[in-house]
Amino acid sequence: MEKTSNKKKKLDMSKNNEFRYLLKELVEDLPENLRGSVFGAIYSKASKIGTYEARNYILKIKEDGLIDEKKAKELIDLVFKYSKYY
16 A cells, blocks of 8 residues: 655645536635635635635635534535645
8 A cells, every 4th residue: 555644635626627616606705805715714724725725715814704504614625635745
């Protein structure tokens, strides 16, 4: 079995369109001035930096009061569902 310690979990780009569609639906009920930045930050972090960084960003905006606990869980679940090790 291959070690995953040197690998990083990121967005599975083969499911990119599906992820973007579902992410857009989840942020749709956010205020218009936040919607784009939250979508962009989560997508960018999940695809380029890593899944855990995207999760940390979601937890930070929850702590800042921009999203509630339920929305944070939905976003985190989505990010991890569409991620794999690279």
